[in-house]
Amino acid sequence: MQRAAAAWVRRGCCPGTRGPWRRGRSSAAAEAPAVLPGRPERAPRERILTPESMNPRVRAVEYAVRGPIVLKAGEIELELQRGIKKPFTEVIRANIGDAQAMGQQPITFLRQVMALCTYPNLLDSPSFPEDAKTRARRILQACGGNSLGSYSASQGVNCIREDVAAYIARRDGGVPADPDNIYLTTGASDGITTILKILVSGGGKSRTGVLIPIPQYPLYSAVLSELGAVQVNYYLDEDNCWALDVQELRRAVREAKEHCDPKVLCIINPGNPTGQVQSRKCIEDVIHLAWEEKLFLLADEVYQDNVYSADCTFHSFKKVLWELGPEYSSNVELASFHSTSKGYMGECGYRGGYMEVVNLHPEIKGQLVKLLSVRLCPPVSGQAAMDIVVNPPRPGEESFAQFVREKEAVLSNLAEKAKLTEDLFNQVPGIRCNPLQGAMYAFPRLFLPPRAVEAAQAHGMAPDMFYCMRLLEETGICVVPGSGFGQREGTYHFRMTILPPVEKLKTVLQRVKDFHVQFLQEFA
Amino acid sequence: MQRAAAAWVRRGCCPGTRGPWRRGRSSAAAEAPAVLPGRPERAPRERILTPESMNPRVRAVEYAVRGPIVLKAGEIELELQRGIKKPFTEVIRANIGDAQAMGQQPITFLRQVMALCTYPNLLDSPSFPEDAKTRARRILQACGGNSLGSYSASQGVNCIREDVAAYIARRDGGVPADPDNIYLTTGASDGITTILKILVSGGGKSRTGVLIPIPQYPLYSAVLSELGAVQVNYYLDEDNCWALDVQELRRAVREAKEHCDPKVLCIINPGNPTGQVQSRKCIEDVIHLAWEEKLFLLADEVYQDNVYSADCTFHSFKKVLWELGPEYSSNVELASFHSTSKGYMGECGYRGGYMEVVNLHPEIKGQLVKLLSVRLCPPVSGQAAMDIVVNPPRPGEESFAQFVREKEAVLSNLAEKAKLTEDLFNQVPGIRCNPLQGAMYAFPRLFLPPRAVEAAQAHGMAPDMFYCMRLLEETGICVVPGSGFGQREGTYHFRMTILPPVEKLKTVLQRVKDFHVQFLQEFA
Structure with missing residues (x-):
């Protein structure tokens, strides 16, 4: 087996986590094919795009x-x-x-609505339940030309954003949610990347620092590398079920200030890869800290439906922010993320998701829509899947029992x-x-x-x-x-x-x- | 009407093309709500993310x-x-x-296959044609758990990449295409953005310059702004049906060298917004220039099915590159793009597309897969739509006549x-x-x-x-x-x-x- 390990190294395959992607000598010359006989001779060229010349x-x-x-x-x-x-x-x-x-099998109702939206001839079929047809008609009526094949608005289909807002308000016990603050995304990763892209600025000691938990989901470190932001680590407490320790967070902010401008705090709750569920008290402490240290909060809440321990409950950052009173709920800037990929539905392939922003500067909202408009719109099929996640069958509807x-x-x-x-x-x-x-x-x-x-x-x-x-x-x-x-x-x-x-x-x-x-x- | 125009300006809505997105004074203070009476007093805060502090x-x-x-x-x-x-x-x-x-109505066959993939119970339904079922089964078998709801490989579903390669070879009269060089994308915009992201590097006079046609499709200028690349304009010849003039291209390269490192050349053919279809001769000239000036070619060919003038034919850059002989076909680096959004299908909402790369450095291919893996995969429904575009009904199949x-x-x-x-x-x-x-x-x-x-x-x-x-x-x-x-x-x-x-x-x-x-x- 040690021989096998040595072989990965020989093939340049797996040194640590860098693997086949590490920088190496350009092998362009070695790869260039021989010039055929009889052809005008031209020296094989060095490539333009090489590991040396690429974006570092x-x-x-x-x-x-x-x-x-x-x-x-x-x-x-x-x-x-x-x-x-x-x-x-x-x-x-x-x-x-x-x-x-x-x-894992897809949720039947979700796929029925998706099939109806995809091929509306099926709306006449007796083999689909009426509540699925009602959902499908509502989505199609909100689409250009009544088709999933049209672009949606950059921010997402209006009625789906309304359904997301209604879902959030229900989930958070009546805390208001505004469809205008909802942005539909291509999975949660897209939303996280987009908001970080807007947040990162400055150079040298005023370069934006972004606090991320360690262990983290490596989307964060990857995006920060790409944006050239400063990754600021705060360590979760393994001896305490991977809890977030606010004193450790405070240490990280303090030390970061010596070499960058820490202004964004990412939280993953429930945790990935660590699986902890944050207590309400902990979330309160984090929000207090965000207020004091002027941190923009990113709450990655894609596992909000995946809570298993009987003594744990999911609390959204948005809800706790509201419960702390208006000086928090009107001031602390927060973006939170959800997705169709996790929970009980596991619809990863559709790349559906949303971002809710709170207290975002009105001009920044315009900037966000502008940036999103360059990629035109999130997949409309993914938006439809998100709609069904936030607007599932209700008691009394035909599909309710099976869905539950x-x-x-x-x-x-x-x-x-x-x-x-x-x-x-x-x-x-x-x-x-x-x-x-x-x-x-x-x-x-x-x-x-x-x-x-x-x-x-x-x-x-x-x-x-x-x-x-x-x-x-x-x-x-x-x-x-x-x-x-x-x-x-x-x-x-x-x-x-x-x-x-x-x-x-x-x-x-x-x-x-x-x-x-x-x-x-x-x-x- | 002049009053109306003045009103847009007053509302900060439309000065030139900058409109509501232009930088303005932060209005955070004006937006902050009053602190409620009886609450502990805390001064309303300046926001963290403002037009001044955001990523410039x-x-x-x-x-x-x-x-x-x-x-x-x-x-x-x-x-x-x-x-x-x-x-x-x-x-x-x-x-x-x-x-x-x-x-415009969706192509029936495309939506039938998509519906079958979405809700495989329909595979038993007599109301779907057999050729659509065969396509759907093939796609599903290539998906994890036989479901569109699973993530695909970062580069896209294998059999769909094979179908794309076969399509390109057919389109280009037998010029070989390798599935390993095909990357499925979230519409063409995603592919263009990704390859530009890898290509842009350097600072000052060695900053990457990217040649784009003027008029251009503004995705290009937007992405170049975001990446901080140098936009190098070459002007299409309006007096000559918007043809690309290689002398003008040469001028643009020459002048660009004084202040940046021009190493990427973007071509849109057929043109957007200008609608011209490039002649074979013009494409040859461009490829010669790319060779001489060491330019990486990006060929945006999303309108390849949209040619109307009787005296125009679409020639792909890939095909012409091949026909120029091995010293070109083995050396000139090219990425070309296609999409489900245009052509005769107009499936914009599914966000399907592909990129074919030619002569890409093998280590850069690894870098590309790594970068793509961070966003996990393109929407699998969009990949399926792309599959049907490149693998439509064939003569003798049940759906052929209707499709045509x-x-x-x-x-x-x-x-x-x-x-x-x-x-x-x-x-x-x-x-x-x-x-x-x-x-x-x-x-x-x-x-x-x-x-x-x-x-x-x-x-x-x-x-x-x-x-x-x-x-x-x-x-x-x-x-x-x-x-x-x-x-x-x-x-x-x-x-x-x-x-x-x-x-x-x-x-x-x-x-x-x-x-x-x-x-x-x-x-x-």
Whole structure:
């Protein structure tokens, strides 16, 4: 296996998390084909776009969730297809929160409305329920030419923004939401990227600093690299179920002020990759800090429906902001994000999402619409999917019972798997796993023996990358090393989704356990 | 009407093309609500994100196609809804190439396949043709969990990339295309933005210069602003049907070298907003120049199916590159773009598209996949739509006849409207319109009397913005001023789509004519 690890390095494939994307000597000359005989001779050219000449900010971007380990997983799948023998028969992609790829079935009502919108001839079909038809007609009437094929307004279809606002008000116990503050997006990532793009400015010590949790979802670090913003880390408290510690946040702000202008604070709640659900008190403390330190809040709340621990409740930043009174609710600037990709629906492929802004400067709203208009509009099919998420069947409607049954089945199944995963990981010596209060990932800590750390370093790899590569090659299980999310120096983790079906998840966990025990023995 | 123009200025709405987005004094203090009595007193805060503190590159972005004139159109529509009397009963949005919003019907086969993919229960329905079911099954089998709701690979679904490559090879008379060089995108804009993002680097005199045609589609100038690249203009030859003049291109490169590093050349063929179709000879000349001047080629070919003039043919840059022999086809770097939004299908809302790269450095391909992976994947529904565009019904298949009928109806209708528009504009004194060889826009030149130019300047507006605002307010017709696309100093134009149905288009053209004659009289 050490030979295998060395081979990744030889192929330039996997040193740490940089993998095949690291900067290397231009191989243009080596790649240029020979000039054919009889042709006028022209020296093979150096390419214009090379790793040396490209945008250095893009070169600096890293994104572990689809990084080298996932490329490796793809290679192994091809080898399996070609009949190459492995100690396993399939690759299990537990690296990404992609529920339907793991067999979760779409919510019937959602797909019925989408099919009706796609092919309106079906509105005459008796095999679709009336409430689905009503939803579809409402969406189509709001689309240009009554078609999903028209561009929508840059900010999104009006009636869908109204439905989103109504949903937020219901969710937050009546706190008002204004459709004018809703921007439909191409998944949550698009909204987060767009607002960060507007926020980042300045140079040198006045360059914008953006506070992100560590561990973080690597969209944040990737976008900050691309924008040349200063990434300011605040560490979540692993010993306290990955809670956000406001004193640590204060430290991060204080230290950041020495070299940049910290003015944005990103929070992921429920946490990704860490799965904690923030308490109401903690959110209050964060808002107080944002007020004092003049921080623009970004609340990534895409897992708002994914809360499993009985003693945890999701509180939106918007709601808590309101409950703190008008001096907060009228002043603190906040953007929060939701998506069709997570929750109980798991509609990742449609790239639906929304952003709600609060207290945004009126001229900035115009700037935002202008910036969004350059990409014309978010996919209208994704907007329609978002509409059904925020406007599901209601009591008394034909599809209500089935909808509730399907939704509850997904969520109770996830809750069962969250508990199962926590329990099983904590039975393995050398693994410690916090409770999975929410989201859809375990992020267990690995206690690796010093000889394993040395072996990884000898291969030019982060120790947890070395561990995860070995796990993939020996078991077919694809998880993402903690180094791709960030972690305290000297600690090691990986992120694994809990999305495989229960029986398969049990097998996965058992295989990780067996692998881990053997790994410990090898490097004892 | 001069009063009306003054009112736009008072409302800060439309000075030239900057409109409501121009930088202004922060109005945060004025907007902050009063602190309620009895609350602990805290001074109203200045906002963190203001027009002064925001990213100055984003502030500099302009995008006329959805700019101030379109906001004004929205205001007028609301006024009409509220019963306010106008000299017209509806706003006609001829500002954007949005075919289905103008009543064009979707291609039946495309929507049937999409509906089957969306709600696979329909695969058992006898009301869908077998060839549509075969396509849908093929797409679903290539999706994770056989669902459009799963993420695809960052580069797009494999079998769809294969279909795109096969389409390109057919289109280009057998020139090979490699699925590995195909990247599915969220409309063409996404692909153009992504490759430009990678290409732009350097500072000062070594900052990347990007050559764009003038007039241009304003996506280009917007993205270059955002990236801080140097926009290098080359002027199309209006007196020669908007042809690309290679001598002018050479001049632009030469002059650019004095202040930046020109290394990217963007071509739009067929032209937007100018509608010209490039000759094969012209494309050859451009490729020779790209070789000599070491320029990376970006070929925006989204209107490849929209060619109307009998003496024009679409030639792809890829094909001509190949036909020039291996020293070109193996060396010149090219990215070309296509989309589901234009052509005969007009599926803008699905945001489907692809980019083909040629001679891209192998490490840059990795960088590209990495960058794309941060946004996870393009909408899978848009990918499916792209698949049907490149893999339509074939002779002998059940849906073939209907598909051909629908496609030809759209294209012959567009050809008729292209001719009609050219002819009618050229009957108006003070308007001159080049032939609409392709695409879906007229870009007529306006000969405005000096007094109209002075009146516009007095209102702080570009003369053609002044003209278009007046046109909108008096006739309800929404077109985009030439200043939003760029034009030679002292010339004035507007862009109008030819998408309204024939009878409506005739009315539109007659109204423009009447307005123009009256406008000339007013300012004679």
